Amino acid sequence: MDAHRAFARRMDRSDGLGHFRRRFFGVHDSAGTGETASVVAYLDGNSLGRPTLASIDRIGRFLTEAWGSRLIRGWNEDWMQLPLTIGDALGHAALGAAAGQTFVGDSTTVMLYKLARAAVDARVGGRRNGSATPRTEIVLDTDNFPTDRYVLEGIAAERGMTLRWIESDPSAGVTPAQVAAIVGPQTALVLLSHVAYRSGHLAELPEITRIAHAAGALVLWDLCHSAGSVPIELDAWGVDLAVGCTYKHLNGGPGSPAFGYVRADLQEVLAQPVQGWMGTEDVFAMGPEYVPATGIRRFMSGTPAIVGMLAMQDTIAMIEECGIDAVRGKSIALTEFTIALADEWLAPFGATIASPRDAARRGGHVTINHPAMREVTGRLWERDVIPDYRDPHGLRIGLSPLSTSFEETYLGMAAVRDTLKGVLLEQSGLA
Numbered sequence: 001m002d003a004h005r006a007f008a009r010r011m012d013r014s015d016g017l018g019h020f021r022r023r024f025f026g027v028h029d030s031a032g033t034g035e036t037a038s039v040v041a042y043l044d045g046n047s048l049g050r051p052t053l054a055s056i057d058r059i060g061r062f063l064t065e066a067w068g069s070r071l072i073r074g075w076n077e078d079w080m081q082l083p084l085t086i087g088d089a090l091g092h093a094a095l096g097a098a099a100g101q102t103f104v105g106d107s108t109t110v111m112l113y114k115l116a117r118a119a120v121d122a123r124v125g126g127r128r129n130g131s132a133t134p135r136t137e138i139v140l141d142t143d144n145f146p147t148d149r150y151v152l153e154g155i156a157a158e159r160g161m162t163l164r165w166i167e168s169d170p171s172a173g174v175t176p177a178q179v180a181a182i183v184g185p186q187t188a189l190v191l192l193s194h195v196a197y198r199s200g201h202l203a204e205l206p207e208i209t210r211i212a213h214a215a216g217a218l219v220l221w222d223l224c225h226s227a228g229s230v231p232i233e234l235d236a237w238g239v240d241l242a243v244g245c246t247y248k249h250l251n252g253g254p255g256s257p258a259f260g261y262v263r264a265d266l267q268e269v270l271a272q273p274v275q276g277w278m279g280t281e282d283v284f285a286m287g288p289e290y291v292p293a294t295g296i297r298r299f300m301s302g303t304p305a306i307v308g309m310l311a312m313q314d315t316i317a318m319i320e321e322c323g324i325d326a327v328r329g330k331s332i333a334l335t336e337f338t339i340a341l342a343d344e345w346l347a348p349f350g351a352t353i354a355s356p357r358d359a360a361r362r363g364g365h366v367t368i369n370h371p372a373m374r375e376v377t378g379r380l381w382e383r384d385v386i387p388d389y390r391d392p393h394g395l396r397i398g399l400s401p402l403s404t405s406f407e408e409t410y411l412g413m414a415a416v417r418d419t420l421k422g423v424l425l426e427q428s429g430l431a
């Protein structure tokens, strides 16, 4: 056994979070399920987390006991409150958000639209915060996730606003200096990602928020790749608005609904654009006109996706149990290990690390660039080693601290090495 594998085994033995891995389906040591490993290495939990055994049980029981037996009475019993109770639990475990500011509902895309649109509507015609000119600009960056850019393009067109683009380095991310240089009395909203989906760069969220606020703008943070992986203190950092996915590090399952955060003092000030009955004060009054609820409920629109929000509760509970700081500690150890293996095994083939080397500026995934990575990823998937691929030629290694072991990371990286070597040999005609 080589020294790296021995190191990985030692790390797994001393890993304080190691026992959580056995609570997931499809890992070779899942507790008492008698099943065999479904894959050799799953390195894409930041795109779609694995299911927990508790979620499989929870969903099964929900179908028979809740939906099957309580039938429509379920709405009066607890489903109506579920988007808010899960939001509060998530806020406590992973977002640093006091109760009453977070809810679950809609896709991330729709949630982004609702909160961004509410924010600019409050700022666009206004001369708030001493601004002498109307706030007609939205600040974003060229490397943000496509849906974030497209949603803001649509809002800018609807509202006659201008998008101001920060040209971010795809191997790094947006810096406070870049934000400071672009915001001003004309800025209505700044929308950025906390962890960049491509490079894994961890933005200096508190400092950027402070800079945006000093210019009188509101901030909307996209937490898709940080929620459940990186400690977040939305209340302490003075964040206005945030959204995030629940199917990534929160293991909510494919298409599980997003969460939204609206700071308490903004809730009565903002009006969201998708006015539906579920956001009204008295849902079953069914009155002639829309009267928004007080509090976070007013940001809801239609009937909440109850089935879709079942699984995330089990991961939120695990984070509450171990603490997000422990999750972050293991996340850093996993990404450091991955970078060390890439430096030793992949750099000789010309691969480069496209993620920050400073752990303090890096989220939970590592991107490794090489022109052959698209081909390499395709072959790895066939042999049950599952990383992700992002243009241009980035192999993305996602590490999920609750479900990924060091040995799994070792096996995945060894397969990347062997596959890259094989592809390059074939390309050079030597194979």
Ligand SMILES: *Cc1c(COP(=O)(O)O)cnc(C)c1O
Binding pocket: 107, 108, 109, 110, 145, 147, 148, 193, 197, 222, 224, 225, 245
């Ligand atoms: C994954 C991700 C999304 C996904 O949005 P959906 O509406 O769930 O498809 C949006 N933004 C970022 C930054 C993401 O990483």
